[in-house]
Amino acid sequence: MKSGPWHRFIRFTPSDMILDGTKVRQKRLDLLREEIDRSGLCPRLATIIVGRDPASELYVRMKHAACEQVHIGSVGITLPASANSADVIREIDVLNCDPDISGILVQLPLPREVDIVQVIESVAPEKDVDGFHPLNLGRLLAGHPFFSPCTPLGIMNLLDEYRIDVARMHAVIVGRSLEVGRPLGALLLSRDATVTTCHSKTGNLAALTSQADLLVVAVGKPRFVGPAMVKEGAVVIDVGTNRVGGVLCGDVDFEQVLDRASAITPVPGGVGPMTIATLMENTFLAARRLSCPGAW
Numbered sequence: 128m129k130s131g132p133w134h135r136f137i138r139f140t141p142s143d144m145i146l147d148g149t150k151v152r153q154k155r156l157d158l159l160r161e162e163i164d165r166s167g168l169c170p171r172l173a174t175i176i177v178g179r180d181p182a183s184e185l186y187v188r189m190k191h192a193a194c195e196q197v198h199i200g201s202v203g204i205t206l207p208a209s210a211n212s213a214d215v216i217r218e219i220d221v222l223n224c225d226p227d228i229s230g231i232l233v234q235l236p237l238p239r240e241v242d243i244v245q246v247i248e249s250v251a252p253e254k255d256v257d258g259f260h261p262l263n264l265g266r267l268l269a270g271h272p273f274f275s276p277c278t279p280l281g282i283m284n285l286l287d288e289y290r291i292d293v294a295r296m297h298a299v300i301v302g303r304s305l306e307v308g309r310p311l312g313a314l315l316l317s318r319d320a321t322v323t324t325c326h327s328k329t330g331n332l333a334a335l336t337s338q339a340d341l342l343v344v345a346v347g348k349p350r351f352v353g354p355a356m357v358k359e360g361a362v363v364i365d366v367g368t369n370r371v372g373g374v375l376c377g378d379v380d381f382e383q384v385l386d387r388a389s390a391i392t393p394v395p396g397g398v399g400p401m402t403i404a405t406l407m408e409n410t411f412l413a414a415r416r417l418s419c420p421g422a423w
């Protein structure tokens with residue numbers, strides 16, 4: 128691994144170069160559980176899943192398991208694949224009005240027949256622990272976030288845990304999704320990074336990625352980024368979770384890029400665990416805010 132710009136400030140042991148999301152998640156969940164227990168609050172997360180997509184079912188099970196770990200209650204609502212927008216919004220309306228529910232998460236993707244925009248906009252912004260409601264995305268863009276989406280915020284938390292300061296870095300994000308690329312750009316900008324966002328229509332992608340001090344890849348293509356696309360000493364964040372022949376791998380060719388990067392997230396065990404930890408933190412934040420409205 129090569130030395131990156133942040134080595135000026137902090138000394139790391141080599142094992143710190145692989146950004147261990149599993150270890151950091153555990154640390155943050157342990158702290159969160161203590162905080163929840165001390166608070167006397169009973170945060171509760173509601174999840175809605177439409178249809179029987181096995182990957183979505185697995186993610187939702189993992190979210191409920193994390194809830195249990197930190198003493199957040201959870202309820203899971205499963206709607207048939209035949210559900211339409213009105214069916215989903217009806218469930219959301221009930222949860223919006225339920226004082227025992229702190230956070231609402233609609234697992235994506237939704238079946239094509241369900242209008243994702245209508246569904247996201249029907250979640251009460253103060254229970255929008257996914258941070259996808261346009262009001263929350265707007266607040267984030269305006270520089271005063273209320274809820275930030277869990278994957279980008281989880282990435283920021285992971286960088287913070289490793290004392291990687293993004294200020295003055297050139298951050299190149301590959302992928303412009305609602306869940307990751309766009310909100311992450313706003314979070315990095317708010318920390319004084321210079322941000323370039325690339326996407327499927329970007330010409331000469333490698334010329335841009337190889338300028339990155341911080342390279343974030345969220346394209347959903349197995350091992351899409353190889354060493355020729357990475358600057359020596361870059362911090363590399365891999366958001367991909369791809370299954371190839373039954374084996375999980377990221378959007379970055381981890382083995383090949385390891386030697387060029389100064390720090391890199393593995394898949395699995397990098398960004399994924401941070402997303403779930405951040406969802407738990409957002410849910411507790413929602414519960415705290417709902418317990419004293421007007422204070423926020």
Ligand code: GUN
Nearest residue numbers: 232233234235236257306
């Ligand atoms: N599907 C993939 N990532 C996410 C996420 O962060 N939130 C929700 N609700 N669905 C997802």
